[in-house]
Amino acid sequence: MSKLSKIIVELVLMCLGDDFERKFESEFSNCHGYLRIINYSPPECVKEKEVEGLGMHTDMSCVTIVYQDEIGGLQVRSKEGKWMDINPCEDTLVVNIGDLMQAWSNGKLRSSEHRVVLKRHINRFSLAFFWCFEDDKVIFAPDEVVGEKNLRIYKPFVCADYLKFRESNEKGKFEKVGEILKEYGNQMTKLSKRIVEIVLMCLKDDFERKFESEFSNCHGYLRINNYTPPECVKDKEVEGLGMHTDMSCVTIVYQEEIGGLQVRLKGRKVAGHKSM
Numbered sequence: 001m002s003k004l005s006k007i008i009v010e011l012v013l014m015c016l017g018d019d020f021e022r023k024f025e026s027e028f029s030n031c032h033g034y035l036r037i038i039n040y041s042p043p044e045c046v047k048e049k050e051v052e053g054l055g056m057h058t059d060m061s062c063v064t065i066v067y068q069d070e071i072g073g074l075q076v077r078s079k080e081g082k083w084m085d086i087n088p089c090e091d092t093l094v095v096n097i098g099d100l101m102q103a104w105s106n107g108k109l110r111s112s113e114h115r116v117v118l119k120r121h122i123n124r125f126s127l128a129f130f131w132c133f134e135d136d137k138v139i140f141a142p143d144e145v146v147g148e149k150n151l152r153i154y155k156p157f158v159c160a161d162y163l164k165f166r167e168s169n170e171k172g173k174f175e176k177v178g179e180i181l182k183e184y185g186n187q188m189t190k191l192s193k194r195i196v197e198i199v200l201m202c203l204k205d206d207f208e209r210k211f212e213s214e215f216s217n218c219h220g221y222l223r224i225n226n227y228t229p230p231e232c233v234k235d236k237e238v239e240g241l242g243m244h245t246d247m248s249c250v251t252i253v254y255q256e257e258i259g260g261l262q263v264r265l266k267g268r269k270v271a272g273h274k275s276m
């Protein structure tokens, strides 16, 4: 996605004017990207009326590359204020211009207003890759970009200040996703402690007393896996994740109803228990 973002920015610069792609090196070469993975779980009431999964916003990036699954729901607002569906299309990514690019281009490129609307009671999954200026960059549209006859629209500003400003204004917008994951993490930490205590008890009487001295500083992390099987799965099963052991003390896995987890028992593969 970083490579693709660079190519996209270079193309966008070429569209702004002849020779503008040369600005890439001096202005965009320190950009960096981050990925947001969103799993939308629509509420029950979606059966009666559509609900907003993500409210109208603009992205705090130079450009954003979005992958949405086949459920759809991404909408962009036209200049006239009409919501237009961005229908999912196989092998297609969506590119949004973000606020930083709007400012850098003196408004020649417009940061798209978009949202996500959920219409069916089915989970929706998306990946958004945000390509941004470095935090300490002062964003100031170059004179050549503004053009001799045009007024400068934006005063120079530091990228991090803008991000802070937006974040303090939008507290709560992405909290729903964050809060759920945080709570899940807390519960899993509690459960891991309980499991380790029980495992210690199974090792030997009184071993649970080892917990305090040996395991009390343990910490956990969460990995969200989304497996997309290749076409050839129709003919033969494929390994989504090869044989491995976990580099943890204990791992707690939730798998959805599709199944596929297997464990090897003394040389044999055995289907993972659904209720794990």
Ligand SMILES: O=C(O)CCC(=O)C(=O)O
Pocket (backbone or CB within 6 Å): 036, 038, 054, 059, 066, 067, 068, 074, 114, 116, 125, 126, 127, 128
């Ligand atoms: O889920 C999507 O399709 C879009 C996500 C998005 O716009 C964002 O995370 O900023």
Ligand SMILES: [Fe+2]
Pocket (backbone or CB within 6 Å): 057, 058, 059, 064, 114, 128
């Ligand atoms: Fe967005």
